[in-house]
Amino acid sequence: MTHGQSSSAKAPAAVIDGKAVAAEITDKVAAETGRLIAAGGVAPGLAVVLVGDDAASQVYVGAKGRKAKELGFHSVQHTLPLSTSEAEVLAIVDQLNRDPSIHGILVQLPLPRHIDTSKVIEAIDPAKDVDGFHPINVGRLAIGERDRALVSCTPAGCLLLIQRVLGGNLAGKDALVIGRSNIVGKPMAQLLLQESCTVTVAHSRSRDLPALARKADIIVAAVGRPEMVRGDWVKPGAVIIDVGMNRIPAPERGEGKTRLVGDVAYAEAAAIASAITPVPGGVGPMTIAMLMANTLVAACRAAGQPEPTF
Numbered sequence: 001m002t003h004g005q006s007s008s009a010k011a012p013a014a015v016i017d018g019k020a021v022a023a024e025i026t027d028k029v030a031a032e033t034g035r036l037i038a039a040g041g042v043a044p045g046l047a048v049v050l051v052g053d054d055a056a057s058q059v060y061v062g063a064k065g066r067k068a069k070e071l072g073f074h075s076v077q078h079t080l081p082l083s084t085s086e087a088e089v090l091a092i093v094d095q096l097n098r099d100p101s102i103h104g105i106l107v108q109l110p111l112p113r114h115i116d117t118s119k120v121i122e123a124i125d126p127a128k129d130v131d132g133f134h135p136i137n138v139g140r141l142a143i144g145e146r147d148r149a150l151v152s153c154t155p156a157g158c159l160l161l162i163q164r165v166l167g168g169n170l171a172g173k174d175a176l177v178i179g180r181s182n183i184v185g186k187p188m189a190q191l192l193l194q195e196s197c198t199v200t201v202a203h204s205r206s207r208d209l210p211a212l213a214r215k216a217d218i219i220v221a222a223v224g225r226p227e228m229v230r231g232d233w234v235k236p237g238a239v240i241i242d243v244g245m246n247r248i249p250a251p252e253r254g255e256g257k258t259r260l261v262g263d264v265a266y267a268e269a270a271a272i273a274s275a276i277t278p279v280p281g282g283v284g285p286m287t288i289a290m291l292m293a294n295t296l297v298a299a300c301r302a303a304g305q306p307e308p309t310f
């Protein structure tokens, strides 16, 4: 963690360095992968399925494949054209479900509109669902069986970042999750609830969001609206986790240029908060690190070996 600058008298907010924490996680994954292989288990196998030609998805899938190889995993990628039918995607998922060398299956989202995302997610063997999106894994998390679930990577990474700042005991903290998506908002709320936080989930129909935010010790913003959370929404000393990744025009950088901003007005919020994630370099890198951790956990479970905790 490093400290940013603030014009107020208050100590500057600690900048939560997601890249550094992600590197610690992946170092541990590499070490534990070596241990699993030495114990007679196979190398963790990760299969990534990409349908279509979305440029950002190509970048993320490439990063996942490279990281998997770097950690000593068996890594396979299925790159399919936009014209691929739902039945063809389901057939590949079925083949990967049966392949004993594959412990983790990930279908990169978003899928093209002609493919039913829920149908594809539900076709993945829950034991190989390293994204943690399958209803069985979502359900296990919801009923407090996190130990048997695979948990969605981004919220799991956010929780680790919060714990790095506040320590292991979050009991009694007021947490506000802004956004109710299945991938981030809802599992984030479940994870914080299981840490005995008092959790509020806000969304587009919530009344007086600034007032809800001003009461929160922890804010997780995952709403997809550039710089929506303003500095005067923030309780002094709050911890802010910004999941937003919004590309906005940046004419100051030249014609047609863009820049990446989160859901939080960073400079304003950093002047009030005690700790904050930057965008980029905060939550994003944790997503891929937690994917690697989930794949290792799935491989340990398949091999009947003890699983590491992260």
Ligand SMILES: Nc1nc2c(c(=O)[nH]1)N[C@@H](CN(C=O)c1ccc(C(=O)N[C@@H](CCC(=O)O)C(=O)O)cc1)CN2
Binding pocket: 060, 106, 107, 108, 109, 110, 131, 153, 154, 245, 260, 279, 280, 281, 282, 283, 284, 285, 286, 287, 288
């Ligand atoms: N099947 C899945 N699809 C998608 C997921 C997912 O977890 N599973 N999440 C996102 C995309 N994503 C990984 O897939 C992802 C997005 C962003 C980052 C990241 O590190 N971002 C950088 C900034 C990158 C930039 O400059 O554009 C950062 O925040 O520092 C990692 C992974 C949707 N699809």
